[in-house]
Amino acid sequence: MRSVYKVLAALIAIEVAIQAAVMVYAIAGLGLYIEGGGVLDAAAVESGETLFPELIGLILHGLNGMFVIPALALVLLIVSFFAKVPGGVRMAAVVLGLVVLQVLLGMFLHGMSWLGLLHGLNALALFGTAVVAARRVPRADVPVEQRTRQSALT
Amino acid sequence: MTRRRTVVAVAATVGVLAAPTWLWQASLLPSSYAATDMGYVDDGRAAPGSGSGSGSGSAPPGAVHDHTAPGGGSRSVEQLTAPADRSADVTVELVVREETITLADGTSVEGYTVNGASPGPVIRAREGDLVEARLVNESVPDGATLHWHGIDVPNAADGVAGVTQDAVPPGGTFTYRFVADRPGTYWYHAHQMSHEQVRRGLLGALVVEPAAPSAQPADDVVALVHLYDGVRTVNGSPGDTHVDAAPGADVRVRVINSDNASVQVWVDGAPFRLTAIDGTDVHEPGLVEGRSVEVTAGGRADLVVTTPADGSGARVELGGTAAVVLGPPGAAPPAARPPRDRVDPLSYGTPAPLGFDPAAATRTFEYRVGRRPGFLDGRPGMWWTVNGHLYPDVPMFMVTEGDVVRVAISNGTGAVHPMHLHGHHAVVLSRDGVAATGSPWVVDSLDVGVGESYEIAFVADNPGIWMDHCHNLPHAAEGLVAHLMYEGVTTPFRLGGDNRPE
Ligand SMILES: [Cu+2]
Numbered sequence: 323m324r325s326v327y328k329v330l331a332a333l334i335a336i337e338v339a340i341q342a343a344v345m346v347y348a349i350a351g352l353g354l355y356i357e358g359g360g361v362l363d364a365a366a367v368e369s370g371e372t373l374f375p376e377l378i379g380l381i382l383h384g385l386n387g388m389f390v391i392p393a394l395a396l397v398l399l400i401v402s403f404f405a406k407v408p409g410g411v412r413m414a415a416v417v418l419g420l421v422v423l424q425v426l427l428g429m430f431l432h433g434m435s436w437l438g439l440l441h442g443l444n445a446l447a448l449f450g451t452a453v454v455a456a457r458r459v460p461r462a463d464v465p466v467e468q469r470t471r472q473s474a475l476t
Numbered sequence: 477m478t479r480r481r482t483v484v485a486v487a488a489t490v491g492v493l494a495a496p497t498w499l500w501q502a503s504l505l506p507s508s509y510a511a512t513d514m515g516y517v518d519d520g521r522a523a524p525g526s527g528s529g530s531g532s533g534s535a536p537p538g539a540v541h542d543h544t545a546p547g548g549g550s551r552s553v554e555q556l557t558a559p560a561d562r563s564a565d566v567t568v569e570l571v572v573r574e575e576t577i578t579l580a581d582g583t584s585v586e587g588y589t590v591n592g593a594s595p596g597p598v599i600r601a602r603e604g605d606l607v608e609a610r611l612v613n614e615s616v617p618d619g620a621t622l623h624w625h626g627i628d629v630p631n632a633a634d635g636v637a638g639v640t641q642d643a644v645p646p647g648g649t650f651t652y653r654f655v656a657d658r659p660g661t662y663w664y665h666a667h668q669m670s671h672e673q674v675r676r677g678l679l680g681a682l683v684v685e686p687a688a689p690s691a692q693p694a695d696d697v698v699a700l701v702h703l704y705d706g707v708r709t710v711n712g713s714p715g716d717t718h719v720d721a722a723p724g725a726d727v728r729v730r731v732i733n734s735d736n737a738s739v740q741v742w743v744d745g746a747p748f749r750l751t752a753i754d755g756t757d758v759h760e761p762g763l764v765e766g767r768s769v770e771v772t773a774g775g776r777a778d779l780v781v782t783t784p785a786d787g788s789g790a791r792v793e794l795g796g797t798a799a800v801v802l803g804p805p806g807a808a809p810p811a812a813r814p815p816r817d818r819v820d821p822l823s824y825g826t827p828a829p830l831g832f833d834p835a836a837a838t839r840t841f842e843y844r845v846g847r848r849p850g851f852l853d854g855r856p857g858m859w860w861t862v863n864g865h866l867y868p869d870v871p872m873f874m875v876t877e878g879d880v881v882r883v884a885i886s887n888g889t890g891a892v893h894p895m896h897l898h899g900h901h902a903v904v905l906s907r908d909g910v911a912a913t914g915s916p917w918v919v920d921s922l923d924v925g926v927g928e929s930y931e932i933a934f935v936a937d938n939p940g941i942w943m944d945h946c947h948n949l950p951h952a953a954e955g956l957v958a959h960l961m962y963e964g965v966t967t968p969f970r971l972g973g974d975n976r977p978e
Contacts (some may be wrong), residue, residue: 361797364737364892365773368948371673371706388858400492403485428860429847431891433926 323405324459327414330398331456334417337391338449344379344386351376387428395421398455405459413455420448491916496856503851505868508972511568511639511941511959516873518863520839520881550964553640554816556940558653564608566601566656568678571612572620572666577677577704580713585704587676588616588666595681595700595712596735599664602657602686609652609664610668611644619643619974620678622652623667625774626755626920627682627897629654631940631965637668638975639941639959639967644668645974659686660755661730661776663700671949677704679734681711684755693726693780695703695719698804700732700793701739701771708797716791721802724788729779729800730791733771737793737892738923739795740818742768745809746790746802750819752778756901758821759828759915760927767817774895774947775921784809822907825915830903834933837882842875843944845924845956847889852955860889860946860956867955873944875936876963885922891952896921897960898942902934921947936960941967943977953978 355374356362366373395418402414424444429438518552570590577585577594590596602671613620623635633652637643662682666673681698681860697719699710710717718922721727728751731740749761754775771777781802783790789803796814801807861869875881883902887893897920904917907930924930939962946956957978969975 361795363740363795363797365701365703365733365735365739365795366706366708366797366949368737368773369703369706369735370950371703387858400489403488404482406481406689425849429890439938 323401324407327398327401327407327410328456328459330394330401331413331452331458332416334391334398334421335449335452335456337355337386337394338452339385341383341391343444344382346351348376348379348383351379355361365454387425391467392421392425407458412453413458417448417451417455418470420444420451424448488918500851500854500856501879503690503854503866505853505972508970508975509868510564510967510970512872512961512967514868514877514971515865515870515872515958517874518841520841524670524828528938533761551939552964553631553940553967553969556965558606558630558655562606564653565605566599566607567610567942568597568607569610569612570596570597570622571614572616572678573614577712579704579707579709581715583704583707583714585677587704588620588673588678590678590680593712594677594679595702595706596664596678598680598698599682600685601682602685603656603659605656605684607652607654607656609804611650612647613644613648615646616671616673616678617646618673618976619645619648620663620666620673621650621977622666623670623898624652624662624664624682625896626660626662626776627654627656627684628658628901628938631899631938633941634898634940634942635667636943637977638969638971639943640969641976642969643975656682656684658755658852659684660752660757661698661732661778663734663776665734669954669976671978672736672832674949675703675736677702681730681732683730693728695721695727695729696730698730698732699792699794699800700734702734708795710794710795710798710800711921714798716799716801718801718803718805718807720805721783721789723783723804724785725783727781727783729770729781729792730800731771731777731779731794733773733775735773736950738770738775738894739774740793740814741771741777741779741795742770742793742815742912743779744790744791744793746781746784748779748781750777750821750824751780752776753821754901754918754920756916756918758825758931759801760826761824761915764819766815768815769817769819770923772919772921772947773921774896775894775919821914821917822910823914824903824907824917827914828916830916832880832933832935834880834882834903834905836880837933838879839873839875839936841871841881843873843883843885843895843958845885845887845889845893845946847891848909857954858882860951860954861959863957867957870955870958871960873960874963875960877936877939879936880933881936882931882933884929884931885924887924890926891951892926892948893924893956894921894947895924895944896947897944899935899938899940900936900942900960902932905931936962939965941965945978949978
């Protein structure tokens with residue numbers, strides 16, 4: 323369970339890094355598209371068409387942010403109940419809280435662009451917290467060994 | 477010790493998962509349900525100030541409501557038809573197919589056609605004509621219907637799958653009959669799987685000419701704007717479309733926006749007048765120069781352009797990626813920058829009588845668009861809400877024929893919602909608390925921007941069950957749908973199964 327906790331926390335950190343990467347990829351693609359004479363207006367944006375290939379970055383950002391990361395954070399919290407990681411439940415709860423905040427900021431920045439600044443900063447906080455959570459699991463913890471030791475005791 | 481810990485951990489897990497599981501379970505839709513059984517009744521009679529839409533909450537689809545009019549007698553949507561004894565003035569057969577669409581420049585796109593082309597034929601009728609359109613579904617696998625966007629048809633002809641008819645399966649037919657009683661620019665489109673079928677071309681234009689043709693410019697051009705695979709087209713042609721027009725001629729350009737979000741329209745090389753919005757004439761429209769007109773998704777705008785006397789021509793820009801060029805053959809007016817300013821219909825034109833008194837409203841509703849995480853038929857996601865409720869637990873706005881209805885529409889989400897009410901035209905009273913000062917601004921499709929609020933009013937004069945939904949059609953598929961319902965009207969048709977109007 324402890325290694326599951328560690329892997330999940332690390333996965334969340336990696337996912338946050340991917341979120342930043344795909345977003346910049348999409349914005350770079352948008353720049354290229356416009357430089358190349360492409361025109362975007364509301365109808366084009368809402369058409370659901372892939373106007374430039376890097377648009378996949380935006381789609382991935384949405385899917386990751388709305389589904390994958392919240393699901394990972396929820397599973398991390400559940401796993402934390404079973405994995406005896408020191409302070410593990412608290413860290414998992416903070417991660418989940420920051421994820422919820424991040425999703426809300428992502429939603430509402432469409433109405434208030436300045437929330438985008440907080441969305442960017444909160445991503446760093448979430449990344450840091452997930453890394454700290456992963457490192458809470460002691461390195462020496464090897465699950466197989468532990469199980470053998472426990473069975474030897476009974 | 478370990479056992480107790482495990483018990484606590486399991487209990488905590490159950491606690492964390494209980495709420496989502498319950499919400500998931502509760503969101504599952506029955507295999508089929510009637511529009512009259514979904515959501516909750518909002519009778520619009522709430523005391524002023526307390527806000528309507530505070531309906532009793534969570535009646536699941538399948539709950540029974542009594543819609544019988546006080547006087548007794550209920551009517552089925554099937555009985556709400558045009559006069560059966562009147563013969564048709566305009567008869568048209570519309571055959572829909574799933575096939576490759578060839579655009580004017582030779583590009584081909586997979587989609588749906590009407591009589592072999594997309595857009596389908598322009599249907600022209602004269603004010604007062606009875607139009608009879610026979611839909612033949614040759615090969616649209618999911619079934620098809622036709623909705624007459626902006627025409628206040630009798631309910632039986634509204635074309636909403638699962639509400640006013642069953643989707644027409646391949647091999648089936650359905651006949652629509654209605655009186656084209658208001659001159660103007662309209663369009664028809666699929667209202668079965670509409671978020672997919674409209675985007676892929678199941679649509680066309682419909683023009684109703686006034687009974688007295690002298691009032692119209694002789695030159696009349698339809699400009700149906702549609703994106704095929706992300707390529708903007710006018711009447712199926714990408715880029716510039718040339719239309720011959722003599723120098724100094726008045727040309728009426730009927731812009732129809734069939735896409736999912738608004739399009740900016742402006743004219744290079746000539747001033748213009750915005751003479752009609754959504755099929756209703758603007759009263760005393762002023763001359764426009766250096767400003768653009770925003771055409772709502774699903775909406776229409778008629779522009780009368782006077783071409784330059786020197787024969788240099790004018791460009792009617794449609795979003796900057798397609799244009800109608802008006803002028804003598806060979807005229808190539810240069811494209812200018814898009815104007816920054818827009819025509820604001822709230823103050824454009826001059827006031828005129830509305831024909832009814834919105835202050836004497838007998839029903840007052842709230843249509844508050846929101847967004848929150850949740851489950852829609854078991855699918856997790858961020859879904860639209862109406863007055864805080866997720867589909868299908870949305871309000872049924874109940875009215876009686878003759879009611880004067882006011883609706884306060886507001887948008888608390890980060891997206892624009894082009895709201896479309898079927899079967900009625902509403903006048904805009906105010907935006908963000910600022911009262912309208914121009915010509916009566918009469919709409920069937922109204923863009924409600926981020927954070928904006930509108931107050932609209934209309935007379936309930938067309939009995940039936942009418943969708944009131946977002947015309948960014950994927951949003952409708954994501955639950956942004958409510959219904960205006962007349963007391964005593966019932967429907968034998970059911971949503972779910974083969975009927976998916978969104
Ligand atoms: Cu919408």
